[in-house]
Amino acid sequence: MAFQGATIVAAPNEFKVPFPSYLQISKVQFQKEFGSRLLAASSWDGTLRIFDIGKVGEITEKMLFHNGKSLLTCTFAGYNKIACGGVDHNVKLVDIETGMGTLIGSHALAVRCSEYNPQTNNVVTGGWDSAVKIWDTRSYGNGAASQTSVSSSVYAMDVHNNQILVGTKQRKIYLFDIRNLQEPLQVRESPLKYQTRCVQFFPNGEAFVVSSIEGRVAVEYVDQSNDQVKRKYAFKCHREKEADGTELIYPVHTIAFHPKHGTFATGGSDGIVNIWDPFNRKRIIQLHKFETTISSLSFNEDGTQLAIASSYQFEHENDPKPLPSNSITIRHITDPESRPK
Amino acid sequence: MSDFDVAFKFLLENPTMEVFIGFATQVEMMASRIPSDEMKSNILKVFTSILSDRKFHEIRVNEEVLRIYNLLAGCSQRLGATGVYEQIEKKGYFEKSLKFHLQWAEQYGKANNLEKFKHVLDLARDRLKSTMANNKIEAGFRDLADSYFKDDVDYLFLDPDNTMAIFDSRYIGKPKNRRRSSINMLRRGCPVVDPTKKNFFGPKTKSLLRSEFLDGENGFGTSPEEFRFALLNDVAGDEMDIEMDEETHIVPNNKTADFSIVKNENRRRQLSIVDEERNTSDEADSEKKSRIYSPIVATKDAIRVPLRNASFLNEKPPTTITLSSDTKLSAFDNESFGEIEKDNNEKLREMESGRKERTSSESEKSTRSQKSNVGLDILAENNCLEAHAAFSDTVHIGKERTMMHEEHTMMEDLKSLASTQNVTTDFSVYCDPDPTFVVHSNAVNSEDVPRGLNMRYDEQSPEHQEVLKPKPVVEVGAMDDASYNTPPSTKTTEKYWDDSLIVGFTPGNVITSTPAAHIPFVNVEDYFGNTQNIEKPQEERPQFVIPDATGILQNRLNRRKSTAPAKQVEVETKPTPFDESLSEQLGRRLSLGPEEMANKLVEAAPVEVEETGRKDRRRSEVIRQENNPWDENLRARIMRVVPTPTNMHEFETISPKILAMKSFEAGGETYDIRTLLGQGGYAKVYKAITEEKKMVAVKYEIPSCAWEVYICDQMRTRLLARNDLTTQIIANQCIMQVTDAYIFSNASLLVNEYHEFGSLLDNINNSKDPNWHISCFLLVQLAKILEQVHECGIVHGDIKPDNFMITRKIDMGWEADKLMGTDVFVVKLIDWGRAIDMSRLKEREFKGRAGTEGFDCPEMIDGRGWTYQPDFFGYAATMTVLISGTYSKVVGSELGDYSLDVDIKRRNKLRDPAMEIVKDYLNIPSCSQLPKWSTAIDSFTNVWRENFDISAWRQAAAKFNEACEKSKK
Numbered sequence A: 001m002a003f004q005g006a007t008i009v010a011a012p013n014e015f016k017v018p019f020p021s022y023l024q025i026s027k028v029q030f031q032k033e034f035g036s037r038l039l040a041a042s043s044w045d046g047t048l049r050i051f052d053i054g055k056v057g058e059i060t061e062k063m064l065f066h067n068g069k070s071l072l073t074c075t076f077a078g079y080n081k082i083a084c085g086g087v088d089h090n091v092k093l094v095d096i097e098t099g100m101g102t103l104i105g106s107h108a109l110a111v112r113c114s115e116y117n118p119q120t121n122n123v124v125t126g127g128w129d130s131a132v133k134i135w136d137t138r139s140y141g142n143g144a145a146s147q148t149s150v151s152s153s154v155y156a157m158d159v160h161n162n163q164i165l166v167g168t169k170q171r172k173i174y175l176f177d178i179r180n181l182q183e184p185l186q187v188r189e190s191p192l193k194y195q196t197r198c199v200q201f202f203p204n205g206e207a208f209v210v211s212s213i214e215g216r217v218a219v220e221y222v223d224q225s226n227d228q229v230k231r232k233y234a235f236k237c238h239r240e241k242e243a244d245g246t247e248l249i250y251p252v253h254t255i256a257f258h259p260k261h262g263t264f265a266t267g268g269s270d271g272i273v274n275i276w277d278p279f280n281r282k283r284i285i286q287l288h289k290f291e292t293t294i295s296s297l298s299f300n301e302d303g304t305q306l307a308i309a310s311s312y313q314f315e316h317e318n319d320p321k322p323l324p325s326n327s328i329t330i331r332h333i334t335d336p337e338s339r340p341k
Numbered sequence B: 001m002s003d004f005d006v007a008f009k010f011l012l013e014n015p016t017m018e019v020f021i022g023f024a025t026q027v028e029m030m031a032s033r034i035p036s037d038e039m040k041s042n043i044l045k046v047f048t049s050i051l052s053d054r055k056f057h058e059i060r061v062n063e064e065v066l067r068i069y070n071l072l073a074g075c076s077q078r079l080g081a082t083g084v085y086e087q088i089e090k091k092g093y094f095e096k097s098l099k100f101h102l103q104w105a106e107q108y109g110k111a112n113n114l115e116k117f118k119h120v121l122d123l124a125r126d127r128l129k130s131t132m133a134n135n136k137i138e139a140g141f142r143d144l145a146d147s148y149f150k151d152d153v154d155y156l157f158l159d160p161d162n163t164m165a166i167f168d169s170r171y172i173g174k175p176k177n178r179r180r181s182s183i184n185m186l187r188r189g190c191p192v193v194d195p196t197k198k199n200f201f202g203p204k205t206k207s208l209l210r211s212e213f214l215d216g217e218n219g220f221g222t223s224p225e226e227f228r229f230a231l232l233n234d235v236a237g238d239e240m241d242i243e244m245d246e247e248t249h250i251v252p253n254n255k256t257a258d259f260s261i262v263k264n265e266n267r268r269r270q271l272s273i274v275d276e277e278r279n280t281s282d283e284a285d286s287e288k289k290s291r292i293y294s295p296i297v298a299t300k301d302a303i304r305v306p307l308r309n310a311s312f313l314n315e316k317p318p319t320t321i322t323l324s325s326d327t328k329l330s331a332f333d334n335e336s337f338g339e340i341e342k343d344n345n346e347k348l349r350e351m352e353s354g355r356k357e358r359t360s361s362e363s364e365k366s367t368r369s370q371k372s373n374v375g376l377d378i379l380a381e382n383n384c385l386e387a388h389a390a391f392s393d394t395v396h397i398g399k400e401r402t403m404m405h406e407e408h409t410m411m412e413d414l415k416s417l418a419s420t421q422n423v424t425t426d427f428s429v430y431c432d433p434d435p436t437f438v439v440h441s442n443a444v445n446s447e448d449v450p451r452g453l454n455m456r457y458d459e460q461s462p463e464h465q466e467v468l469k470p471k472p473v474v475e476v477g478a479m480d481d482a483s484y485n486t487p488p489s490t491k492t493t494e495k496y497w498d499d500s501l502i503v504g505f506t507p508g509n510v511i512t513s514t515p516a517a518h519i520p521f522v523n524v525e526d527y528f529g530n531t532q533n534i535e536k537p538q539e540e541r542p543q544f545v546i547p548d549a550t551g552i553l554q555n556r557l558n559r560r561k562s563t564a565p566a567k568q569v570e571v572e573t574k575p576t577p578f579d580e581s582l583s584e585q586l587g588r589r590l591s592l593g594p595e596e597m598a599n600k601l602v603e604a605a606p607v608e609v610e611e612t613g614r615k616d617r618r619r620s621e622v623i624r625q626e627n628n629p630w631d632e633n634l635r636a637r638i639m640r641v642v643p644t645p646t647n648m649h650e651f652e653t654i655s656p657k658i659l660a661m662k663s664f665e666a667g668g669e670t671y672d673i674r675t676l677l678g679q680g681g682y683a684k685v686y687k688a689i690t691e692e693k694k695m696v697a698v699k700y701e702i703p704s705c706a707w708e709v710y711i712c713d714q715m716r717t718r719l720l721a722r723n724d725l726t727t728q729i730i731a732n733q734c735i736m737q738v739t740d741a742y743i744f745s746n747a748s749l750l751v752n753e754y755h756e757f758g759s760l761l762d763n764i765n766n767s768k769d770p771n772w773h774i775s776c777f778l779l780v781q782l783a784k785i786l787e788q789v790h791e792c793g794i795v796h797g798d799i800k801p802d803n804f805m806i807t808r809k810i811d812m813g814w815e816a817d818k819l820m821g822t823d824v825f826v827v828k829l830i831d832w833g834r835a836i837d838m839s840r841l842k843e844r845e846f847k848g849r850a851g852t853e854g855f856d857c858p859e860m861i862d863g864r865g866w867t868y869q870p871d872f873f874g875y876a877a878t879m880t881v882l883i884s885g886t887y888s889k890v891v892g893s894e895l896g897d898y899s900l901d902v903d904i905k906r907r908n909k910l911r912d913p914a915m916e917i918v919k920d921y922l923n924i925p926s927c928s929q930l931p932k933w934s935t936a937i938d939s940f941t942n943v944w945r946e947n948f949d950i951s952a953w954r955q956a957a958a959k960f961n962e963a964c965e966k967s968k969k
Helices: A226-230 B003-013 B017-031 B036-052 B054-060 B065-075 B080-091 B098-110 B114-128 B134-148 B182-188 B224-236 B287-292 B327-331 B334-362 B375-391 B412-416 B420-426 B499-503 B531-535 B556-560 B580-591 B594-611 B632-641 B706-721 B725-734 B760-766 B772-791 B858-862 B869-884 B911-922 B933-947 B950-967
Strands: A014-016 A025-030 A038-043 A047-053 A059-066 A071-076 A081-086 A090-095 A101-106 A111-117 A122-127 A131-136 A146-149 A154-160 A163-168 A172-177 A186-189 A196-201 A207-212 A216-221 A233-236 A239-241 A247-249 A252-257 A264-268 A273-277 A282-287 A294-299 A305-310 A327-332 B205-207 B648-650 B662-666 B669-679 B683-690 B695-701 B738-743 B748-753 B804-806 B827-829
Touching: A025 A305, A038 A071, A038 A081, A038 A327, A047 A071, A047 A081, A059 B017, A081 A111, A081 A122, A090 A111, A090 A122, A090 A131, A101 A131, A111 A154, A122 A154, A131 A154, A163 A196, A207 A252, A216 A252, A264 A294, B003 B017, B003 B036, B017 B036, B017 B054, B017 B065, B017 B224, B036 B054, B036 B065, B065 B080, B065 B098, B065 B224, B080 B098, B098 B114, B098 B134, B114 B134, B182 B224, B632 B706, B648 B706, B669 B695, B706 B725, B706 B738, B706 B748, B725 B772, B725 B827, B760 B804, B760 B869, B760 B950, B772 B827, B772 B869, B772 B933, B772 B950, B858 B869, B869 B911, B911 B933
Parallel strands: A025 A071, A025 A294, A071 A111, A154 A196, A196 A252, A247 B205, A252 A294, B648 B738
Antiparallel strands: A014 A327, A025 A038, A038 A047, A047 A059, A071 A081, A081 A090, A090 A101, A111 A122, A122 A131, A131 A146, A154 A163, A163 A172, A172 A186, A196 A207, A207 A216, A216 A233, A239 A247, A252 A264, A264 A273, A273 A282, A294 A305, A305 A327, B662 B669, B669 B683, B683 B695, B695 B748, B738 B748, B804 B827
């Protein structure tokens, strides 16, 4: 019997959200409005749920919207609306109070990603049809405010101020200005050699992080000038060393930035959540292993809570039997756990 | 309510189409998780409502219902799948549904009934010929026929099919699925990768991923979401529909509308026309249309960039397949479906003809492995290739810079840090194994006068460090009393000890009785700065408080399993919660690789342990060069001697995660874990419910502790062997019994009886100022139990009020005599993790501390050897708590002088006997001069006999029972 370092953790800092365990979660997102306690979760059974997350673990379901077909993405769009999209190609805007959804438009294929730009009140969506579309949440009904296409299916997207970051199937990274979609600001090859899973901007918008299915994360700078380019780097993560010396590699599905510290959390198929300090290039903390693949992460507006969606994505050649339970856990994150050293 | 009930209830309250679609998906997801008879009864419930209730009249005839029928067919035994569909046919809802006919026919296919299959095919043809083209109708049937009927079934079909060649198996070794299934369509678009090769990512790598996600020479992999979507489609039966063609799309882009991501319509039969989408040139038109249909071809105005790299043409076309299921259509009315179809067909023909001209010059280059004659394929492929060509000039930052720099690799040394195991041990500070897995730190202020006596830790008093003379090798298994019924195999004379075990352990190795031998521990509370707990005032607590030096308030729950010995090295507390000193020591090391770090820790261990800690390390578990009765090797050897108890199940694997409100399954049994009852140093106790709906307590311990199972089993065996009424009762009622044990490689799960009335400590806390009757009543029992335990040659090692459970309330009908009699017991001794089996360790003495803070017996404090003394001391300490309601400290400085500073009122009848016992049990001259339990038993029994007062007793008993109620969990 091996002695393990029985490490110590403070009193319960983790709470589970009452979520049906057999449902697969595609995305979780905290509302970023100041003082908000809302968490949205979109699921493969076509439901969009919003929860009210209390500070001491009391969690209640506040809204339930049925889209019908599976939802792949959701994003809060202002203080009282939430956008969602999925395999039925539709982009819907749902009122949080009433739970009523309105179809504001659609893509030609499934809507894969959605993000919100509060400055311009725009929801940006990307789909498997290679299109990136912008929707105005205040006036809709006439289709997308603007749209463009990228090299291939959109697999990842993030929005920061007026910049849109898109990761595509062909491992290209696009940078757009939201005000002019026709002309991408930049198009570059992904720094990673394998399929892109997630892209996220730093809170200051000067750099971004890309993750792939090959257990690797890269940090790149928006500014392409020489000295900035030198600063970029990549590192391996979410890998397990096996007894025979080989490395078992897991995809990194999700990245979430701490809104204040500029540190970020990654979640992978290994069920592990790591929090990284990109400035010192170190890992700050690794959370305990969750039951299955981490499909989505989201920090709340002040960085004190991290929503962790653990949901098997059917990404493995051999599905585990029995299928793991899916869950959303709220982990309270303290300052030392998220601050750069 | 089960998940299903919840979902169904919601559907009943909200009978909309969207909710139903979501519900159907939910049921499909649940299907793999619940047994089929339960699923069947659930589905039948659904149908009773749907078929009869008026509010479902729309849903009833919608094709989405077929998904549920499909599931029913899967679990229907009596009717059989075919029977189910025949019933549906009778209802007549789905005469116009192709999907229905296909699903129905599939059942006949599975039953290998060609006759009926044909019948359905004919039916479908007849019924649907007005709404769709024949080849479309037949396409799905063809696929089924290919899958299920070996013989040539061409004759069944009206439209010739010469596209068998289309169906190359582009995937190696994958199960033969229906070719038209979404998954297969998806796969055909993926680059070919040998799935048996696991090292996709390079030599010495492994991956569990599906190979479909990998990029290859001829294309890019698909994403997990697309794959999952295809899976769902297959389950939902959507693959049946022809509409589920792959899609191509273009968003007309003013400037560079030159690319199109194209699908290869492989399963197109000769003349079948793909449902191409409408041209989005009329974008201004309702978005509705464009969302489903967009042209396969760029708008006429689009500029086509000529192919640059002709070599592309010789390769297999990269096709990205995205699936559009017919879901879009279901959003439409069924009526419009046919109409749109027709228009598209026409459009396509136009496009096709136009296209053919263009490609004639390239036709020989564009041979495909698929001999499809459909012009659209070529068109599609061409466009795709052009797109690639166009993009080959994409600006990129420069290969050498976009690729990862080895030197900049973050934590490159940690590439070997893959195993989470490593991380745990090397980055112990930074890992967070289980959130509720609290180890209570008993941080003591350095300012405190060291408890007890001189010895704070062994190193400081060299005079006590003499090594015990190595005892003659003891033959494990040789036991004096043959009545212990040990199996014959144990009577071997094999020697189990080797020198190192006896003499001690290699210096420098910190031996602890609990995990984490050489890793300095951090008080995580300090580290993570959870100050909110510290803030709570002490005054709140009633006087029955465990002195908790950290001031961290522990609620009752936690105290049930009282704080385990903290083998931690205290880190100097600084004002900031974030512990800098540790960070200095360890944090810098984060930049080292795990091996280096581990090495550093090991070499630094002795130093670390002394320097980063405090000088007065009263928690020293350092038992160097002495005998450690809790040594794992020792225990293992002892355990090997007896056969494994039958209720113990050992697994090589890692334990499944135990969390509250979750089910846990092992060894064929399922336990429904409910709430956390309490936690200790390295164990958590949960309340759980067995399959038979029985309430149990599950102790989850990391690392695994099979020892406890062994000891409980041995106790029971030895007690029962004595054939004495009292011992029988004690064996059955007063000793923890492990009903089932699951031992994993990293943790253990012990299932035992659940006691709703909590522990003795809970009881004390819930009763203010206990009457002497109760204390006396209990103390006698405790002594009797311990007497028997010692008779069996076992030292419990951790006697304290938390470790006695109240098994029942006092029966008010018991009379004075009976109460003191031989067979009344209301307490049970639990938590045998620290027990020592003296019967196999004859003439051994131990040294050093190991108990809970404040519960170290005098021998441990002043360094004398001990065997059974901890139990005597524990009893005395417990006694003081019972009588006075507070813990007491050891006072005195030498043998003969030791006492407990308890304050018992003079008028308390138990005062004198108690103080006597304290004197006796704390000043034990030597291991061969142990006191007797009968001292305590007789003493208290006398007090009882002389002073018993029935009414006082009644009152006291009632209060006791009330306290039981209050402690209920």
